[in-house]
Amino acid sequence: MSIKNYRLYIPFNLCEGAIINLDSNLLHYISIVLRLKDNQLIRVFNSKDGEFVAKFSHNKKDSYLTVTSFMQKSKISPYLHLGIAVLKNSVLPEMINQATQLGVTHITLLQTSYSQNHSLNIHRYQKIATEAIEQCGRFDLPNISGPIMLDEFLKVDLDLLIFANEKEIDSKLLKVQNWPERVGLLIGPEGGFSLEEAQKIQKLPHALSVKLSDNILRAETAATALLAQIVLLR
Amino acid sequence: MSIKNYRLYIPFNLCEGAIINLDSNLLHYISIVLRLKDNQLIRVFNSKDGEFVAKFSHNKKDSYLTVTSFMQKSKISPYLHLGIAVLKNSVLPEMINQATQLGVTHITLLQTSYSQNHSLNIHRYQKIATEAIEQCGRFDLPNISGPIMLDEFLKVDLDLLIFANEKEIDSKLLKVQNWPERVGLLIGPEGGFSLEEAQKIQKLPHALSVKLSDNILRAETAATALLAQIVLLR
Numbered sequence: 001m002s003i004k005n006y007r008l009y010i011p012f013n014l015c016e017g018a019i020i021n022l023d024s025n026l027l028h029y030i031s032i033v034l035r036l037k038d039n040q041l042i043r044v045f046n047s048k049d050g051e052f053v054a055k056f057s058h059n060k061k062d063s064y065l066t067v068t069s070f071m072q073k074s075k076i077s078p079y080l081h082l083g084i085a086v087l088k089n090s091v092l093p094e095m096i097n098q099a100t101q102l103g104v105t106h107i108t109l110l111q112t113s114y115s116q117n118h119s120l121n122i123h124r125y126q127k128i129a130t131e132a133i134e135q136c137g138r139f140d141l142p143n144i145s146g147p148i149m150l151d152e153f154l155k156v157d158l159d160l161l162i163f164a165n166e167k168e169i170d171s172k173l174l175k176v177q178n179w180p181e182r183v184g185l186l187i188g189p190e191g192g193f194s195l196e197e198a199q200k201i202q203k204l205p206h207a208l209s210v211k212l213s214d215n216i217l218r219a220e221t222a223a224t225a226l227l228a229q230i231v232l233l234r
Numbered sequence: 235m236s237i238k239n240y241r242l243y244i245p246f247n248l249c250e251g252a253i254i255n256l257d258s259n260l261l262h263y264i265s266i267v268l269r270l271k272d273n274q275l276i277r278v279f280n281s282k283d284g285e286f287v288a289k290f291s292h293n294k295k296d297s298y299l300t301v302t303s304f305m306q307k308s309k310i311s312p313y314l315h316l317g318i319a320v321l322k323n324s325v326l327p328e329m330i331n332q333a334t335q336l337g338v339t340h341i342t343l344l345q346t347s348y349s350q351n352h353s354l355n356i357h358r359y360q361k362i363a364t365e366a367i368e369q370c371g372r373f374d375l376p377n378i379s380g381p382i383m384l385d386e387f388l389k390v391d392l393d394l395l396i397f398a399n400e401k402e403i404d405s406k407l408l409k410v411q412n413w414p415e416r417v418g419l420l421i422g423p424e425g426g427f428s429l430e431e432a433q434k435i436q437k438l439p440h441a442l443s444v445k446l447s448d449n450i451l452r453a454e455t456a457a458t459a460l461l462a463q464i465v466l467l468r
Contacts, residue, residue, distance in 0.1 A: 057278070075448070084411070094328065097452075097455075098452075098455045099457070101447070101449050101450075101451050101452065102447060102449070102451070102455070102459065103447065103448070103449060110443050113249050129289070135452075136450045136451065136452075137448075137450045137451035138449050139450050142287075172466065173466060174466065174467075189256030211460075212462075212465075213310070213335070213336060213337065213465055214337070214371075215335050215336070215337060215370035215371050215372050216335075216370045216371045217335050217336070217370065218331075218332075218335065218369075218370075221331075221332045221336070221458065224332070224455065224458045224459065224462065225336065225458065225459075225461075225462030225465070227459075228447075228458065228460070228462045228463055229462055229463060229466045231446075231447050231459070232406065232407060232408065232463045232466070233408075
């Protein structure tokens with residue numbers, strides 16, 4: 001039987017011969033959303049063990065996957081931590097999807113002076129990120145968390161924090177010559193950071209304030225744009 | 235009376251003292267969407283004359299804007315022409331918005347071997363682009379058109395056509411040393427271009443095939459990412 005053209009993230013150990021029991025969520029996703037049939041093959045992967053082919057067994061008694069053959073080792077994305085003010089729920093899922101495609105490893109949602117106060121559904125964002133890695137060929141899931149206060153985010157252990165600063169006049173990302181290991185980027189809310197916040201960020205020894213564009217970018221556009229620029233240069 | 239914190243695009247001549255009669259669409263936008271009141275001030279601009287302050291007069295008899303004072307000259311975005319396969323209507327408006335923020339001057343929607351066939355509403359996309367330039371500080375409206383066949387797009391007079399090629403192994407945008415005037419970029423549909431199409435593109439003397447990311451990007455993410463990279467390097 002043909003192999004389904006889909007990569008399925010499996011949060012369990014994978015090795016040839018392994019049997020994967022399916023909880024109701026995963027079974028629903030495989031049989032209803034992906035419409036996989038009994039005996040059909042599909043690719044499965046995780047960030048530790050790599051990518052495999054697995055066979056779906058689906059009958060009245062039980063439903064499980066049998067891992068049949070190894071395909072490729074997993075690749076781990078380099079550390080890239082996005083701190084971004086809480087966005088409206090109308091734009092946040094797509095931002096998470098695009099950031100995941102571009103290799104973000106951590107997304108932390110921030111409360112800032114001018115950020116809005118929306119309720120967050122981290123579980124939903126994790127599902128969006130899971131589908132994004134399945135579709136874009138990544139192996140590792142980004143860690144999504146928050147909201148936390150900006151001050152807490154500024155304590156994260158980073159070697160370089162790129163600050164998308166609307167008020168910056170000419171500093172560009174091209175200044176970075178040697179890219180360190182732990183890179184972060186910081187995007188403010190609509191209306192930017194307060195003067196006090198901006199000063200606090202720029203005082204950090206590892207902060208680099210950059211201008212992204214001559215135009216004022218919306219926060220979600222700024223996130224995708226800055227991630228794409230880092231991917232190019234790193 | 236206070237000045238409304240909004241920049242309104244006006245597709246007519248602007249100069250100090252000019253009276254702008256409002257058609258029903260523009261009047262609806264100003265009075266209902268922006269909730270501007272009689273006698274209130276607002277910034278108005280176009281790509282030729284620059285940005286001005288104008289006063290809104292709104293009474294039972296008639297409604298018009300009076301241009302009161304000049305603020306700044308307009309800036310024209312450098313030529314940047316995006317050719318992109320027709321996308322689903324669920325993602326096309328946001329792609330147009332992000333591309334406009336990033337300075338695209340032309341968007342041409344393309345029919346390709348694997349592109350889907352969705353009905354396009356160019357008038358709606360132009361409204362989205364108009365709101366985007368109002369909000370991001372740009373002066374000039376991108377030209378949005380299509381769909382046309384890929385072959386027709388390949389005849390557009392360009393000095394450099396950057397081809398986002400999923401099958402490219404290592405060529406990066408950093409190769410471009412001297413950015414010419416007329417820059418284009420080309421993004422394929424889900425599933426990419428056909429082999430024949432890709433060969434035809436790469437045979438063009440002004441084409442540069444580049445790899446955007448280690449991951450497979452969705453078309454709308456690729457458009458924003460590549461535009462952001464060009465903005466950084468140009």
